[in-house]
Amino acid sequence: MEVTINSLNHEGKGIARIDNKIVFIPNALPGEKIKIKIIKSHKNFDEGLIEKYIETSPDRQTPICPYYGECGGCDIMHMNYTKQVEFKIEKVKNILKKFSNIDIEPIVIKSDKELRYRNKITLHYKNNKLGYMKAKTNEIIEINSCPLVMDYINKEINKLTNSKTDIIIRENTNGQIISSIENNKMIENINEYKFQIDTKSFFQVNNYICSKIFEIVEQNIETNTTCLDLYSGVGTLSIVASKNAKFVYSIEINEHSHKNALENLKLNKIKNIKFILGDVSKEIKKIKEKINIIITDPPRKGMDKSTIDIIKELSPDKLIYISCNPMTLARDINLLNNYELTKIYTLDMFPNTHHVECACILNKKELKTF
Ligand SMILES: C[S@@+](CC[C@H](N)C(=O)[O-])C[C@H]1O[C@@H](n2cnc3c(N)ncnc32)[C@H](O)[C@@H]1O
Numbered sequence: 001m002e003v004t005i006n007s008l009n010h011e012g013k014g015i016a017r018i019d020n021k022i023v024f025i026p027n028a029l030p031g032e033k034i035k036i037k038i039i040k041s042h043k044n045f046d047e048g049l050i051e052k053y054i055e056t057s058p059d060r061q062t063p064i065c066p067y068y069g070e071c072g073g074c075d076i077m078h079m080n081y082t083k084q085v086e087f088k089i090e091k092v093k094n095i096l097k098k099f100s101n102i103d104i105e106p107i108v109i110k111s112d113k114e115l116r117y118r119n120k121i122t123l124h125y126k127n128n129k130l131g132y133m134k135a136k137t138n139e140i141i142e143i144n145s146c147p148l149v150m151d152y153i154n155k156e157i158n159k160l161t162n163s164k165t166d167i168i169i170r171e172n173t174n175g176q177i178i179s180s181i182e183n184n185k186m187i188e189n190i191n192e193y194k195f196q197i198d199t200k201s202f203f204q205v206n207n208y209i210c211s212k213i214f215e216i217v218e219q220n221i222e223t224n225t226t227c228l229d230l231y232s233g234v235g236t237l238s239i240v241a242s243k244n245a246k247f248v249y250s251i252e253i254n255e256h257s258h259k260n261a262l263e264n265l266k267l268n269k270i271k272n273i274k275f276i277l278g279d280v281s282k283e284i285k286k287i288k289e290k291i292n293i294i295i296t297d298p299p300r301k302g303m304d305k306s307t308i309d310i311i312k313e314l315s316p317d318k319l320i321y322i323s324c325n326p327m328t329l330a331r332d333i334n335l336l337n338n339y340e341l342t343k344i345y346t347l348d349m350f351p352n353t354h355h356v357e358c359a360c361i362l363n364k365k366e367l368k369t370f
Contacts, residue, residue, distance in 0.1 A: 001018060004031070004032070005033060007030055014026075021350050022204055026049070028050060029079065036049060064077070065077060069135075072135040073131045075135075088346075088356040152176075152177050184198070205350070217240045220320050225293050228294045228295070231280060232251060232261065237322070261275045293316050296319065300328065319360075323362040339363065343360065
């Protein structure tokens, strides 16, 4: 079948229509004419695969990775970087319009690097193979290197061919490597701050974008405020906020991250943060102080409704919501209906993938008295 691609879905797949039914086609760009075959049919849409390009888009580039298309990591490496960024801005705008009825122009922060930006990888071991997961399967694709990861991680991959277990490798900005085999720790420097991290704790994967998030947080913490940092990881955003804030409460569930966070207090000589180990939805109920600003940076599934209800009861003047999933962000913004989204940054944390990071500023709506 010959089709023309009209637009892209949220995963960056091309959208075409055949007899009024939508077909999603990976590796296809708007305007392209292609010959496809349908590989799976669903009630409301079909999935297609390209057999032949008839006309290609000027936005197309040749993917640099030999595993592209097979590996489950990158999915928009066939778009040039300008198009990738444009796709992510449109995606965030469309989701906010469709699901939250918000019209807003994001402030765009690109990655400084399109390749070699990732400071962490997870290699999986299965059926005598070590590598990445193939797209949408449980199979392993063995790799010699990955163009997204920092240089020393790539050197390390080649030394691990005999390994018989899953492995996480991390690299810091000084080129130091740690891996889950030795279970060791390292110090990362971002802006003026130092962070102890290990392979089991969370840390943003793109150091440049991480530093930009720090700047956004710092600019939005007024002096003498009491802040609450939810899903606080190794304490990054709490530590940034503590510079201007009077006091910061932070809640994180992962024990490794919590231990790192306590070390990070000492490393940065900070006294005005209390790190609480536990589930946000339980621990937030114990906060009795007046909170002026809440920072929240939940995992992809977003916040649960009970947490949002408590946030509304705590009634801070401002929320700084960092999100790696615009769909759950839009859902949570709807629930936070006494807050107005006043600013949104789209940050390209994950070039060559369809994923996008957002940093939002939400201000409490003024109560109208008549
Ligand atoms: C996206 S990360 C953000 C970490 C941190 N703000 C940063 O910028 O590095 C989300 C964090 O939420 C933590 N987390 C997930 N579910 C949680 C829960 N129910 N309660 C507390 N923390 C949770 C994870 O362990 C992870 O550290």
